[in-house]
Amino acid sequence: xxxxxxxxxxxxxxxxxxxxxxxxxxxxxxxxxxxxxxxxxxxxxxxxxxxxxxxxxxxxxxxxxxxxxxxxxxxxxxxxxxxxxxxxxxxxxxxxxxxxxxxxxxxxxxxxxxxxxxxxxxxxxxxxxxxxxxxxxxxxxxxxxxxxxxxxxxxxxxxxxxxxxxxxxxxxxxxxxxxxx
Amino acid sequence: xxxxxxxxxxxxxxxxxxxxxxxxxxxxxxxxxxxxxxxxxxxxxxxxxxxxxxxxxxxxxxxxxxxxxxxxxxxxxxxxxxxxxxxxxxxxxxxxxxxxxxxxxxxxxxxxxxxxxxxxxxxx
Numbered sequence: 260x261x262x263x264x265x266x267x268x269x270x271x272x273x274x275x276x277x278x279x280x281x282x283x284x285x286x287x288x289x290x291x292x293x294x295x296x297x298x299x300x301x302x303x304x305x306x307x308x309x310x311x312x313x314x315x316x317x318x319x320x321x322x323x324x325x326x327x328x329x330x331x332x333x334x335x336x337x338x339x340x341x342x343x344x345x346x347x348x349x350x351x352x353x354x355x356x357x358x359x360x361x362x363x364x365x366x367x368x369x370x371x372x373x374x375x376x377x378x379x380x381x382x383x384x385x386x387x388x389x390x391x392x393x394x395x396x397x398x399x400x401x402x403x404x405x406x407x408x409x410x411x412x413x414x415x416x417x418x419x420x421x422x423x424x425x426x427x428x429x430x431x432x433x434x435x436x437x438x439x440x
Numbered sequence: 441x442x443x444x445x446x447x448x449x450x451x452x453x454x455x456x457x458x459x460x461x462x463x464x465x466x467x468x469x470x471x472x473x474x475x476x477x478x479x480x481x482x483x484x485x486x487x488x489x490x491x492x493x494x495x496x497x498x499x500x501x502x503x504x505x506x507x508x509x510x511x512x513x514x515x516x517x518x519x520x521x522x523x524x525x526x527x528x529x530x531x532x533x534x535x536x537x538x539x540x541x542x543x544x545x546x547x548x549x550x551x552x553x554x555x556x557x558x559x560x561x562x563x564x
Contacts, residue, residue: 362449373446374453381457406464413457 272309273317277324280305284329297411300380300419302329303351307375307423312430315359319352339395343387350386351379372427376420377413384412475537475552478516480509483547492516492535492552502546509550521546 284302292298302325310318326348330341358378362369370378388408392401446454480488482502490496490511497519498509505522515535518528521543528543528550537554 358449358453368449368452369447370449370453371447374450377457378453381460402468406461406468409464410461413461416457 269313269317272313273320273324276305276309276317276321277328280321280325281329281332284325285332288329288333294408294411297408297415300383300415301422303376303379303383304419304422304426306351306355307372307379307419308426308430310355310359310375311372311423311427315356318355322348322352342390342394346390347383347387350389351383354378354382372423373417373420376418376423377416380412380416380419381409384408475535475539475554476514477553478511478534479551479553481549481551487548490516500548502543502548504546507543507546507548509548516550516552517541518543518548518550521548 280302283305287298287301290299303322305325306318306322309321326341326345327336330336330338330344335341335344355375355378358370358375388405476492478490478492479486480490480498480500482500487500488498490498490509492511492514494511495513496511498511500507500509502522507521507528508519510517510519515533517533518531518541521528523543523545528541528548531541534541534550534552537552540549540551542549
């Protein structure tokens with residue numbers, strides 16, 4: 260599948276998925292959040308879908324484009340929010356890359372959407388927390404929040420993993436050449 | 441939604457995540473350890489400094505009367521105080537660095553000293 264796609268097609272796919280992720284990212288940023296740093300992470304579902312269908316490289320593109328363009332459109336580019344979100348996205352892309360490589364190397368132990376979802380959420384939270392702690396609020400009191408935030412991230416990661424699975428199933432069952440809406 | 445099926449790889453990731461979370465709670469939520477000393481303030485002024493490993497009973501005079509404080513084996517508590525709600529008494533034994541018990545009506549407070557207190561300030 261991903262082997263035979265030519266570069267130009269990849270570019271269209273990246274653009275399309277990134278646009279989808281950016282839309283969700285912006286919609287999500289309008290939602291009120293109970294705790295700073297906690298978001299449902301629905302935009303990440305797009306990254307996971309791309310990862311499972313087209314591989315890590317495209318997923319990385321989609322994820323980083325989303326953070327960059329999303330922040331420009333929301334107006335948080337180069338503000339603290341942007342650095343938090345960028346650190347989270349980078350961390351989660353790196354972890355997803357490791358898991359993806361392991362899945363390639365050991366097919367018997369391949370990780371699926373549920374595993375990717377949890378790992379990505381935990382990595383995202385860690386990256387974002389690390390920047391928050393080292394750059395913005397270097398107070399040891401903040402560390403007390405870390406386990407709690409990670410627990411919430413794990414739960415939200417499971418949810419996004421399950422959503423990813425549902426989306427993948429629908430995509431796989433969709434007729435070739437697009438799904439009439 | 442269909443039944444949740446985990447592949448072996450997913451199960452490993454979830455297991456690692458669970459271990460990570462438990463580890464995080466153990467590292468970041470551990471108590472600060474026992475304090476060794478406490479201070480008693482009366483009316484905002486230091487009235488006594490207590491060694492928690494030297495058992496003793498104190499009789500602290502405040503505006504309303506006498507508050508009784510007890511030190512036993514590294515812990516300290518209000519035994520009685522002439523206040524209506526006995527919040528200080530119900531606070532119970534203190535042993536962690538930074539813990540406080542306060543009798544507002546009698547203006548007596550008790551705080552365990554710590555190098556790195558768990559709380560900077562507490563507001564009631």
